[in-house]
Amino acid sequence: MKSEKRHFSFGYKLMISYIFLLVIPVVFVGIFAYNTSVHSIQQQTTANIHGTLQQIRDNINYKTEDIMRLTDRLYYDRTLADYLRRYDDGWYSYDTTKSYLLPSLQSTIHSTKHNIALSVYIKNDTIPEVFFLYDGMDPLRKGPFYELYHLQRITDKEWYIHFPKEQYGLTTQWRQIESDKQFQNISLLRRLMDAFEPTNPQMIGFIKITVKISDILQSVDYQKIRKGSTLYIENELNEIIYISSENPNMTAEHIQSFANKDYLQIKEPIPGLNWTLVANIPNRELKKELFKVKTVTLLICIISIVVFSIVGVILSTYFSKRVTKIVSVLSSFQEGDLHKRLRYKGHDEFNQIASALNDMGENMNQLIQDVYISNLQKKEAELESLQAQINPHFLYNTLSSINRLAQFGETDKHRSMVSGLAKFYRLTLNDGLSIISIEKELQQVQAYIDIKKIQYEERMNFSYEIDEEVLKYDTVKLILQPFVENILEHAWYADRIHIRIVATAEPNGITFKIIDDGVGMSQETIDQIFIKNGIKIGYGIRNVDQRIKLQFGESYGVSLHSRLGIGTTAKLTIPYYNHSKIT
Template sequence: MRTPVQPKKPKYIPFGYKLMLTYLVFVIIPVIAIGFFSHSMYQDSIRQQTRSNIQGTLLQIRDNIEYKMSDVERVSSMLYQDYYLNLQLRIKDEGWESYERLVNIILPKFDIAINATGVNIAMYLFLKNESFPEMYTSENPVLLERDYNLYQFNRIKDKPWYKNFPEEKYGGTKVWKSVELDSEFNRISLLRRLVDNVSPLRLKETGFMRLSVSIDELFQSVDYRKIGEGSILVVKDEHGKVMYQSGILPNDFAYDTIKDTEYLTIKENMKGPSWELVAYVPMTIMERDSAKVRMFLILLCLICLIVFTIAGMFISRYFSIRVTKIVSVLNAFREGDLHKRMGYKGKDEFSQIALALNEMGHNIDQLIEQVYVTQLEKRELELESLQAQINPHFLYNTLSSISRLAKFGEIDKLHRMVLDLAKFYRLSLNEGRTVIPVRSELEQAQAYINIQTTKFGEAVSIYFDIDPDIIKYETIKLILQPFIENACEHAWFGDSIHIRIVGELEGNNIVFKIIDDGIGMSPLLIKQIFDPVEGLNTGYGIRNVNSRIQLHFGSEYGVTIGSRPGIGSTVKIVIPAQLPNRKKRT
């Protein structure tokens, strides 16, 4: 019989790996997680502290800028709020009186104002009173620092920056802006009117003042080194345009494309003009302090990982060796090796499992041996029973034919039939063996055919179409004769019948076909033949052959019938191609 196909061993993760993975999940991963979160919290703390420190530095820088700006605005306020000065600027005299008022009253006030601050201011005054002459030292604001020029007002009345100057609100209308030569000399000016402030409700412009200050001096405190190397400090105007910058820009640096992952951006708004002080701090500055802590945490986690991994390997190995032995014994049992045993010293659970498996293997082995012997005996008895059942049936039919020949005195036919019957039974007995060569089965079929041709003469035509390659194989006996007999006895359609016996190889199987041109069978009759209940009195010999084949070779082999009434029938017998003396598969 065929060896049953062994199922594929399922893939699984060994117990030692599972134990190790569990150990890693509940020990190593928490350690790594603690290290990671500790580092993240420390880094956030460092970042927050750095932000606070930089924010404090920016506040100091902003205060310094606002102080210088307020100092310049204070100078402008000295002139703006001087009621007596604005009164003198409004008086229009000619000749000596105008000059004396200018020299003795107005110019001293301008001198006092320009020297009332530590900021280097270049002051430009545009007076509407045309009785005062123009006085100027230099048009270059750098050369004019701590000095002033007097101009007639008509010099600026058509300038765009003057035309766009806001409407006057007493004490509050002033603008910081780069005008005239300021951009050329990197300066910025405080622009403010001079007004007759007799009544704040009726302000009359008496002049205009422009106080020009060097941007480098105004933003002298804006130094990136106060924050750290690689940082950038910028001052932006109300339109977002950079007025001043401290620090070197990277080649690919753009203020509008800065990423939070690369730079920490901190902003401070200034009082007065809508300027903004912005600090761009590289993340590397904050990471310098956290790098040491990070390396320490990484080193600590690595040490823990190595120590815990080694410990886990020893622990998992200790248990996995025992589990592997148990699994190997179970696999051996599953593959049929019930003699494998194992032993553990000690009184733990593994030793109890080993003892139980050893006893189970011994008991199963004995039971299998008993069942195997019983099944073999049962199978042999069934085969012998089936064989014993088919021989009397054939013998009865043949003896009836011999009786008829004797009755009618056909001695020659009687003699040939007795010889063929003797040959048939000599081959059938075959020293008690069930399995015979295919050649012997064909000879036995030929002996039976000879008996039938003797009986029916030329009315029966039987032909062999045998592939020579199947002769070397073996089969169980008496699988062809019952079907030839069935055709000769029941398939007649008219005065003659033709039967063809085919034998050929199909893959690893031998296929026999018994083809006749007889009366044929209906589907219902074929169903009854293979049904031991419905076909109790029908097709006994066919079921007998099918049962013997399946009992000996397996359920995938056996007999099938194809037939159509009035056309004929084809019986197909399939058995495995087995060589003689080949080791039988169980």
């Protein structure tokens, strides 16, 4: 007799099919969730570290720019240039040194909180030298001081001979020269030019400002990264010159050995110093987080498979018609449609599965919403960070001017400047909001101009052309004042300057123009201003451009048009925006 063929009943086949239809999606979702989580953690970790390194880099750049501003005081001082190009012996030389040169140097070293050593080398050998003898000691041990030398003392120095060719207003160099390496110092080098003939400026001296490397790199702190991380600085020769680590005995040799170990290395260049900021992060911390994600994902997948298998064995027949719906929902989730839901009557196990899938969709949808909100918060934080980068030296200079007016007893000017400063910062603070009405923005820049008129008096003229239609709209605050400040710092061509602000309502948005008749800029300089980490004089312009784009989009922002010897026009474009109606 033929033996009966063994076979599986339809119920078992249906059960097996049911199990596979659930196991496969669960495994797929688990793998997808795990890979997505791993990728997200890695990306977020790298982005956070990059962001921290950029903040450290910006802090370093801010400090170097603060030192650069000290050289600007001397570089653009025309009175100083007039004194230095006169060769008179005797009483005039002594009086020049005592009445102007030494007070100028004294004022320069006390206009910063940094401990600096200012050395000025001049070609005019009729002016006496003023200097100290170090006897092999660190020159910065005695605190802020200045020295005045004749240029012939350094003409045979290698660092002086190979100093880059002069581009007026731009040529500077940070280097470790002479005893700088021995005492962990660094010097900012810059020529001193006489711009009596703007088209052909002549060298009248050389400036050297020495500061502690640790002062410049104070923000380089490993605690800002992850546990066990190491931060260090490499110079242009790939030599490690500064280390921040939880291990106080960390050396360059130890760091070089990291290349053979399991470390994540992230670099951030510091263009102004020609250095590189490097972070070494141990991967073991990241692996711990990934292991947790893997364990949770695997556990959820196993639990889901077990639950679905039991339900399939007990109720395979009852649920055979509903499997398709479950797969459909899972497919929708995979395709990104998280709004699809299962609806069943009753209180059985299948209803629980439906509820679990619905909860999964809700949770995933909520996670997406949370990520969206997080991105919005990140955008606001970036906007606030850019807002905080506006240079505070205007406050320092204004307070210094107020102090001088008080000393000279100029009560009316003193009271006007204090009142103008209070109005300026009241409008600037704006109750902590980054959005301000255009009318207040114009009032704010007028308060700034009122302060500067006290300083420059008749040398500065100012005019407005404002379309009243624009006054009912809002803008990002502090977008006009940085341009006026930039003009007053860099655009003087003669003894007078005229600034005009124009605001017009146009079909595509609101346009502001800040126009001056100053020295102007070359197209090359304009192109470099809008390059990230570009030349230093464009820092405020890039700041305004980035804040406008961050708030309103890439189609808005700043553009510059300029001609040398004629002047510059800065054009700002923003949309028609009313914050109160949107909120």
